[in-house]
Structure formats: structure tokens, C-alpha cells
Amino acid sequence: MSQAFMREGEDQWLEDVASSVTALQMFLTKENNGHPVTERKSFKDSSGCLVHVMSNGLSYSKDDKGKWKVI
16 A cells, blocks of 8 residues: 555554545545545446545545445
8 A cells, every 4th residue: 555645653544544435534634734635526336336536636435344445
């Protein structure tokens, strides 16, 4: 996993974020130096997974264990 998702001295990784979109937004905002990251849209992909397109330009989904991942 990229170190872009963890700063020195912080213990939280993307996969450790609670499963709510609000928790994802809070984590991404913190990682974005406090600049708010919001959900632009969400949709189901061809396999039926819910994908969240965020304002930081990346898309996120949950794996089969409910952990966040970058798509």
C-alpha cells in the first residue's frame, strides 16, 4: 500500500477506516491536509460493488471483508 495513505506518526491506514462514507471522508480530509474531500457520486460497477467517486480524484470501494480500498 502506498505511504500516501499514512503519515509519519499516525497509526491509521485506509483499510482501518470505519465502513461508513462519513468516516472515509474524514480520513481523506485529514490526509488531504485538512482540505475537505467529498463524495462526487456513487454507482455499482459491473460486478455489483458500490463505488464511491471522491473529490480527490480517486474512487473507493469495500472489499469482501468490508475494508476500504482504492479502485
